[in-house]
Every structure is written in structure tokens, then in C-alpha cells.
Amino acid sequence: MRAKKLLRQSELQSLIDYNPFLTDQELADKFAVSIQTIRLDRMELGIPELRERVKMVANDAYSKTKTLGEEQIIGDLREFDPGVRGMSVLDVTMEMVHPQAMTVGTEHIFAQANSLAMFVADLSVYIRIQASIEFIRQVYAGERLVCTAVVVDPGKENEIHMDVTTTSSDAVVFSGKFIFGTGRSNK
Amino acid sequence: MRAKKLLRQSELQSLIDYNPFLTDQELADKFAVSIQTIRLDRMELGIPELRERVKMVANDAYSKTKTLGEEQIIGDLREFDPGVRGMSVLDVTMEMVHPQAMTVGTEHIFAQANSLAMFVADLSVYIRIQASIEFIRQVYAGERLVCTAVVVDPGKENEIHMDVTTTSSDAVVFSGKFIFGTGRSNK
DNA sequence: GTTATAATTGCGAGCAGGTAATAATAGCGG
DNA sequence: CCGCTATTATTACCTGCTCGCAATTATAAC
Secondary structure, X not given: OHHHHHHHXXXXXXXXXXXXXXXXXXXXXXXXXXXXHHHHHHHHHOOOOHHHHHHHHHHHHHHHXXXXXXXXXXXXXEEEEOOXXXXXXXXXXXXXXXXXXXXXXXHHXXXXXXXXXXXXXXXXXXXEEEEEXXXXXXOEOOOEEEEEEEEEEOOOOOEEEEEEEEEEOOEEEEEEEEEEEOOOOOO | OHHHHHHHHHHHHHHXXXXXXXXXXXXXXXXXXXXXXXXXXXXXXXXXOHHHHHHHHHHHHHHXXXXXXXXXXXXXXXXXXXXXXXXXXXXOOHHHXXXXXXXXXXXXXXXXXXXXXXXXXXXXXXXXXXXXXXXXXXXXXXXXXXXEEEEEEOOOOOEEEEEEEEEEOOEEEEEEEEEEEOOOOOO
């Protein structure tokens, strides 16, 4: 008797982990058990009700897309000399890796570099951006990416040139040259 | 009177856009109006109830972390000829724009292009990627980005060359040349 | 001013997906 | 067979709505 219950509860746990959008009724059907049993199981396992689960997922997602959407800098800004140079640090989390390869999507590496460069250049609006970039090696979860952006040629009118390099424990993983066309004289 | 209503509705729209977790009661308080008015406004604007909104965010987030984490393609794959060419479509949502400038972060445009290119090249693992890219103009929420990736030089050993172009209603917003170093002979 | 029309507000019922509490029943181990 | 756990049933209540209908208030039209 006890075995059956434990089995069901562990399956319930992973079922809900996998799909948090299931109602108690649906779960009860899957296990051919009454809805009350499911509720008891949830209580014993400390699993909140559907709506709370959905809310949690939504909140997670929301704060995640917010940090990716509303801040300028992807990663933490560590050094900053406006119009001159800047440095940011990005810790690679599991969410950033493609599970099959276990490597970080290059879009994240690019996003860190690009956002830092734009922030240093103080460009929320651009006319045109050109870049020559290179991803030198793959990056794995747990690595700490240190990105440095330096303005190299403030000479030309309406253009800001910038060198951006990302390293992980002193090995270069990304480097790029950015040219921002601003449509304004970069005073 | 109609002016007041329209103003409130547009504010309501952006309020909910900004924070979908508000109940009708909370919204009614903010506008110093009855809860029924809020409900009428929501209906006229086609805004679903709180729980539906939360569910949508959660679903989005859920499928997003899945597509961004478990699939290679950011955007919807529309055409695909393995090793030859591919096309993907990405609808720009509010979450992708930087609110100050109302323009899309270039990292999203890059992510679409890069992931499509890697998918067409069938590269989950790379040795080195070089790219020369250009963001030609800014992109705003609501635009539909159509990205095309074409393999242009399958000649060289251990290298895949690819041209990637992103357009929005037939105007080019991004173009890039990617060179993937594979460390394998591309059969 | 006096209507027509639009906007707002106020109920009451009902629904989904629960919580909480309490009671009845089934199943098995000793 | 007794006792205990597991399961099921029942009921009341909750939130955040929808739906339908009526009443009131504000604004525009004549």
C-alpha cells in the first residue's frame, strides 16, 4: 500500500515539474485516483496549486525577459568610462546553454559584447552598426565571461569605432570590431 | 467624456502590457473608477482576464525557454534546405524592445540570424565563427523580421560560408557574412 | 431645455480551480 | 478481527473572474 503511494507521489512530482499546467482533475485522471488523493499528495509534497504554479512560471519568465529586455547591459557593469571604455561580467547559467551541445549560444556572447559597446558609446539609437566579429571557442555553463569594450577611433565624424573582447579565465573567446554610425557628431 | 475613456483605455493597455499581474480591482483603484468599467474596457480592448494573462506569460516563457534553450532556431523556421539555405520569421514583440528607445535590441536580430545560420549549417558545435555583420536600420515592435541564410561557398575544407540577410517588409535591416570553422570536413 | 446616446455603476448568478475541515470507507499488515 | 493508513466523499468557502440585466449619470444633439 505504502509503495503505491510513494511511487505515485514521485511520478506526480516529475509530471508537474515537466508540465506545471495540469489541473488536479487531469492529474487524478492520469493516476486513476480521486481528486482528493491528488490534493493530499500535493500537500505532502509541498506542491502549490495550479494557479500558483503558473504564476511562478510567469514571474520567473517575466523577470528574466525584463533583465534581457529593459536593461542596457547584459551582464554586470564593472568598469565604465563614458565614451572611452567599459567592462562587464556575465556568469553563464544553465539557461543560456543549448542542452544538446552543452555550449552557450553565441547570441548570448554577442549580446553581452554588443550591449556593453552600445552602453559605452551611449547609443540607445543608432543609424547603422557594422561589426566584424569572431567567436574563437565554445563556452560552457559556469564560465565567467569578462567583456571589455574600448573606443579606438573617436576621430571620424558620425562614427564611433570600438574594439570589444570577451575572455574567460584569460583566454579570449570572442573579439569584435564595432563601427557605430550615429548620425550625430560625436562631440 | 469620450476623451477620458480613450485616454484611460490606452493607459490601461500599457499598464497591463507593463504589468500583466494586476487584478481588475487594482486597476479600478488606479483609475479611480469602478471595477465594471475596467471590465468593459478590457472587453473593448480585447484584453483577457488576469488568469489568462498570467497563463499566456507563463506559456510564452515556457515555450521560450524551450525554444531558446532546446531548439536551435529563434523565430519560426519557414524554409529549410539542409546545408543549402533556410528562412525563418520572427515577430518582434514588446519584450524584445528597449523601452527608452522603443527599438529592438540588436542582440535579438543577431540571435535570429546566427541561430538560423547554424541550423542550416547543422552546427551545434563549432570551432570558430567569424562574421562580418551590419545592422542597417533600427527595428520596432510589431515588425516581422524575415531572415534568409544561404550557403555561398561550400568549397573550402573545414569551413562553411554563409550569407544571412534579414528584411522587414522588403527593406533590409541586417546583413552578414558568416564563416563557420567546423574542424570536420564538410562531407 | 429636453431628449437621444454613450458611459458608468450596481447587483446576482454561475464557473474554474482551488483551500480547509470533517467524516466515511477500503485495504492490508499483523 | 483489530487497527492503521490510504483513499474517497461531502460540504462550506475563496478569488477573480464572465454574463446578463437594470439603473444611474454624463455628454451631445436638436
